[in-house]
Amino acid sequence: MKSVAVYCGSSSGNKEEYTQQAQEMGRELARRGLTLVYGGGCVGLMGVIADAVLAEGGKVIGVIPGFLADKELAHKGCTELHVVETMHQRKLLMADLAEGFVAMPGGFGTLEELFEVLTWGQLGLHGKPVGLLNTLGFYDSLLGLLDHMSGEAFLRVENRNQVLQNASAAALLDAMEQYKPLRLEKWLTPSTT
Numbered sequence: 001m002k003s004v005a006v007y008c009g010s011s012s013g014n015k016e017e018y019t020q021q022a023q024e025m026g027r028e029l030a031r032r033g034l035t036l037v038y039g040g041g042c043v044g045l046m047g048v049i050a051d052a053v054l055a056e057g058g059k060v061i062g063v064i065p066g067f068l069a070d071k072e073l074a075h076k077g078c079t080e081l082h083v084v085e086t087m088h089q090r091k092l093l094m095a096d097l098a099e100g101f102v103a104m105p106g107g108f109g110t111l112e113e114l115f116e117v118l119t120w121g122q123l124g125l126h127g128k129p130v131g132l133l134n135t136l137g138f139y140d141s142l143l144g145l146l147d148h149m150s151g152e153a154f155l156r157v158e159n160r161n162q163v164l165q166n167a168s169a170a171a172l173l174d175a176m177e178q179y180k181p182l183r184l185e186k187w188l189t190p191s192t193t
Helices: 016-031 044-055 087-097 108-122 140-151 169-177
Strands: 003-007 035-038 060-065 080-084 101-103 130-133 163-166
Touching: 003 016, 003 087, 003 108, 016 035, 016 044, 016 169, 035 044, 035 087, 044 060, 060 087, 080 087, 087 108, 101 108, 108 130, 130 169, 140 163, 163 169
Parallel strands: 003 035, 003 101, 035 060, 060 080, 101 130, 130 163
Antiparallel strands: none
């Protein structure tokens, strides 16, 4: 794994620990020589993680649609900054550039990006690790929902278990670096319906 796409808020949230963990994730990526691929903004947790990677001498690739470049204030310090036309192009380019994915605390956009790459992995479109930086238990309710989905037979246990999570940036990246892709046939056969 040489690059990690990080999905996170363009807000910093209301607890200092969110900022601290974003800084730690940025430092950890840089220490390991992992390139940060992210949404290209300089505000919120997006800006915090990019600044932390850059401060440690790491590489940052930002991908931002033109219509958000002013709203999210495109980060001018990125090693590379790609300005694309649409959100779909942003997500596709980020996925192509990344060899792993991390969701830190965020809102609708973070969840949408997270679930898209999880779905792509479930369908066998990639075999890259996907992890949650579970700062202050931010994702505990989501993990409970995934357990419920699995318990109700809407999500295979094997697919549920592919979602890595940890409150420590170092431990999460360790797990991602050791990740082995699961090869399951997604589709049900007539005998299993």
